[in-house]
Amino acid sequence: MKLSDVGERALIKIARDVCKQGGGVRVGIGDDAAVIEVGGKYIVATTDMLVAGSHFPPGTTPKQMGKKAVVVNLSDLAAMGAEPLGLIFSVALPRRLDVKFVRQLVQGMDETARKYGTYVVGGDLDESDEITIVGAAFGTTHKRKLLKRSGAKEGDLVTVTGTFGAASAGLKLLQKKLPAKGYQTLVDTILEPSARLKEGNLLARSGAVTSAIDVTDGLAANLWQLAEESRVKITVDRGKIPAHPLAKKFAVQHDFDVDDFVLFGGEDFELLFTVTPKDWRKVQHALERVGTTPTVIGRVSGGKGVFIRDKEKIRMLPNRGYEHFR
Amino acid sequence: MKLSDVGERALIKIARDVCKQGGGVRVGIGDDAAVIEVGGKYIVATTDMLVAGSHFPPGTTPKQMGKKAVVVNLSDLAAMGAEPLGLIFSVALPRRLDVKFVRQLVQGMDETARKYGTYVVGGDLDESDEITIVGAAFGTTHKRKLLKRSGAKEGDLVTVTGTFGAASAGLKLLQKKLPAKGYQTLVDTILEPSARLKEGNLLARSGAVTSAIDVTDGLAANLWQLAEESRVKITVDRGKIPAHPLAKKFAVQHDFDVDDFVLFGGEDFELLFTVTPKDWRKVQHALERVGTTPTVIGRVSGGKGVFIRDKEKIRMLPNRGYEHFR
Numbered sequence: 197m198k199l200s201d202v203g204e205r206a207l208i209k210i211a212r213d214v215c216k217q218g219g220g221v222r223v224g225i226g227d228d229a230a231v232i233e234v235g236g237k238y239i240v241a242t243t244d245m246l247v248a249g250s251h252f253p254p255g256t257t258p259k260q261m262g263k264k265a266v267v268v269n270l271s272d273l274a275a276m277g278a279e280p281l282g283l284i285f286s287v288a289l290p291r292r293l294d295v296k297f298v299r300q301l302v303q304g305m306d307e308t309a310r311k312y313g314t315y316v317v318g319g320d321l322d323e324s325d326e327i328t329i330v331g332a333a334f335g336t337t338h339k340r341k342l343l344k345r346s347g348a349k350e351g352d353l354v355t356v357t358g359t360f361g362a363a364s365a366g367l368k369l370l371q372k373k374l375p376a377k378g379y380q381t382l383v384d385t386i387l388e389p390s391a392r393l394k395e396g397n398l399l400a401r402s403g404a405v406t407s408a409i410d411v412t413d414g415l416a417a418n419l420w421q422l423a424e425e426s427r428v429k430i431t432v433d434r435g436k437i438p439a440h441p442l443a444k445k446f447a448v449q450h451d452f453d454v455d456d457f458v459l460f461g462g463e464d465f466e467l468l469f470t471v472t473p474k475d476w477r478k479v480q481h482a483l484e485r486v487g488t489t490p491t492v493i494g495r496v497s498g499g500k501g502v503f504i505r506d507k508e509k510i511r512m513l514p515n516r517g518y519e520h521f522r
Numbered sequence: 523m524k525l526s527d528v529g530e531r532a533l534i535k536i537a538r539d540v541c542k543q544g545g546g547v548r549v550g551i552g553d554d555a556a557v558i559e560v561g562g563k564y565i566v567a568t569t570d571m572l573v574a575g576s577h578f579p580p581g582t583t584p585k586q587m588g589k590k591a592v593v594v595n596l597s598d599l600a601a602m603g604a605e606p607l608g609l610i611f612s613v614a615l616p617r618r619l620d621v622k623f624v625r626q627l628v629q630g631m632d633e634t635a636r637k638y639g640t641y642v643v644g645g646d647l648d649e650s651d652e653i654t655i656v657g658a659a660f661g662t663t664h665k666r667k668l669l670k671r672s673g674a675k676e677g678d679l680v681t682v683t684g685t686f687g688a689a690s691a692g693l694k695l696l697q698k699k700l701p702a703k704g705y706q707t708l709v710d711t712i713l714e715p716s717a718r719l720k721e722g723n724l725l726a727r728s729g730a731v732t733s734a735i736d737v738t739d740g741l742a743a744n745l746w747q748l749a750e751e752s753r754v755k756i757t758v759d760r761g762k763i764p765a766h767p768l769a770k771k772f773a774v775q776h777d778f779d780v781d782d783f784v785l786f787g788g789e790d791f792e793l794l795f796t797v798t799p800k801d802w803r804k805v806q807h808a809l810e811r812v813g814t815t816p817t818v819i820g821r822v823s824g825g826k827g828v829f830i831r832d833k834e835k836i837r838m839l840p841n842r843g844y845e846h847f848r
Binding site: 198229 | 523525527530534536537542543545547551553555560563567575576610611612614616619625628631643644651652654656660
C-alpha cells in the first residue's frame with residue numbers, strides 16, 4: 197500500500213504505535229508538541245515542515261517564507277500554553293538560488309521570532325531541488341498549566357479565538373489567479389499568518405482550559421482530533437462559527453462553498469479549546485483584554501464524534517481537512 | 523551570486539550576522555548546538571537535515587535512514603556534552619512509497635534513540651519528491667560542563683576519539699560499486715554510524731575539556747572550525763592521526779589518496795576536543811574505562827590557522843571538507 201492510499205493520519209498512528217515513550221516524557225507523539233519533564237521543569241518541543249510545493253502559494257517572498265516558518269512552529273507552542281525559549285531551522289535550498297534569498301529568508305525568521313519575544317538560535321543548511329524549511333521550536337510550561345488535546349469533559353464549552361476561512365480563501369484566490377482588489381486581507385492572511393502565542397499563554401495561566409489544539413488542518417479536522425483525543429462527543433452550531441466576513445463575501449462572489457474555507461480550509465492558526473461553563477466569563481475577559489474575541493461554538497457531551505447543528509438539523513461533520521498524501 | 527558560488531559556511535555566517543540573540547541564549551548560531559538557560563537549567567537544542575540525494579548512499583535501507591537521522595543529531599549533543607531529553611522528526615516522503623517504508627524508518631529511529639537512552643517524542647509528516655529527514659534533538663547540560671567550540675587555549679593538547687576515514691572510504695566503495703569483500707566494516711560505518719554520546723558526557727563531567735566539536739565535515743574542516751572559534755593556532759602531527767586500518771588498505775588497493783578519507787572525508791562522528799596537559803591522563807583513563815581510545819594528535823598555540831607536520835615538514839592544512847552548495 198502506498199502512502200497516498202492511507203493518508204497522513206494513519207502514518208502518524210504507525211509512528212505512535214512504534215515509538216516507545218519513557219523517561220521524562222509527559223506528552224509524546226500525537227499532540228501539538230511533545231513535553232519532557234526535567235528537574236521539575238516542563239520542556240515543550242515541536243517541529244513543522246514547510247515544503248515549497250505544498251505550503252508556499254505562488255508569489256510568496258523569501259521573507260514571508262521565513263515568517264511563516266516561525267509562526268507555524270510557535271502556533272504549536274501556543275496550543276500547549278508554552279512560552280518559547282528559541283527556534284532552530286533546517287533549510288534545504290536549490291543551489292541556483294541567489295544569496296539574497298538566504299538573507300531575506302533569515303531576516304523574516306529573525307524579525308518574526310523577536311516579535312514573539314524569542315530568537316533563532318541555530319540551524320542546518322543543505323542542498324535540495326525543492327525549497328524545504330523545517331523549524332523546531334522549544335519552550336517551557338508549568339505542569340499544572342499544560343494544554344493538551346485530551347482533557348475535554350462532558351458539559352464543557354467548545355470555544356475558538358478569532359475567525360475562520362480567510363487563509364484558505366486567500367490561497368484559493370492566489371491559486372485561481374483571481375483579482376485581489378478588496379480581498380488583500382485574505383491574501384495577507386495566507387502569506388503572513390500570526391500565532392496565538394499570547395492567547396495560549398493566557399489560557400494556560402487561567403487554569404480554566406480543559407483541552408486545546410491549534411487550527412491548522414481546518415476547523416472540522418481539528419474538532420475531530422480534539423474529540424478523539426479527549427474521547428468525547430462535540431456538537432457545534434453552524435450559526436455560531438465565526439466566518440471571516442471577507443471569506444464569506446469572496447465565496448459568494450466567486451461561487452465557492454464557504455464551508456470549504458471556514459470548516460475544511462486550514463491554516464487559520466486560531467486556537468480551539470474547551471472550558472468549563474463556570475470559568476467561561478473569566479477566560480473571555482482575559483482574552484478580550486488583549487484584543488482577542490473568543491466565541492463559544494458548541495458543547496462537549498458523552499459519546500463520540502463531531503456533529504454540527506445547522507438550521508435545527510444535526511448531522512455528522514465530515515472528518516476532512518488539509519492532509520498530505522491525498 | 524548563487525548559493526553554489528559562496529558555499530555553506532558563508533551562508534551560515536549570514537544567518538549568524540542577521541539573527542540577534544538575547545533572552546536566555548547562552549550559545550547561539552555557529553556551534554554544534556544552541557544553548558538556552560531557563561530557571562538555572564541549560565537546555566541544548568540542535569537540528570540536522572538528511573536529504574536522500576546527498577546523505578544516503580545507494581542501498582541505504584529505510585531502517586538505516588532512521589538510525590542515521592538519530593545519530594547525526596545525538597552526535598551534536600555529544601559535542602556539547604549534553605544528555606538527551608528527546609528527539610523530534612520532520613519527514614518528507616514521495617507519495618508513491620510503500621507504507622512499510624514508514625514503519626521501518628520509524629523503527630530505526632525508535633530503536634536507535636532507545637539505544638542511547640532517549641525517545642522519539644514527536645514529529646511532522648509531509649509530501650516531497652525527495653526523501654528528506656530532519657531531526658531535532660534536545661537535551662540538558664550543566665553550565666560548568668558545557669563543551670563549546672570556543673575555549674581552546676595555548677598549550678592545550680588536541681585530541682580525538684576513535685579512528686578516521688572508515689565512513690568516507692565506505693561511501694567511495696558504494697559510489698564506485700567496488701567489491702565489499704573484506705571491507706564490510708567500511709560500508710557499515712557509512713550506513714550505520716554511531717554517536718559518541720557517552721564519551722561527550724564523560725568529557726563534560728571531567729571538567730578538563732576546553733573545547734569540543736564532532737567530526738562530521740572531515741577532520742581538517744572541523745579542526746579549522748575549532749581553531750577559528752577559539753581564535754588559536756592548531757598544529758597536528760600527520761603520523762599521530764589515527765587512520766582506520768581498513769580505510770588505509772582500501773586506499774592503497776584502489777589507488778585513492780588516503781588523506782581524502784582521513785582528513786577530508788567526513789561523517790566520522792568522532793569527537794575532536796582540547797584538554798590541558800595536566801588533565802590529559804584523567805581524561806584518557808575515563809574514556810578507556812568505557813572502551814574508547816583517545817589519541818593526542820597535536821597542540822594548540824597562539825596565532826591562527828591549522829597546520830600539519832608531515833615527516834618534519836610543516837604546511838598549512840587545507841580548509842576543505844564535506845560542504846553543500848559546491
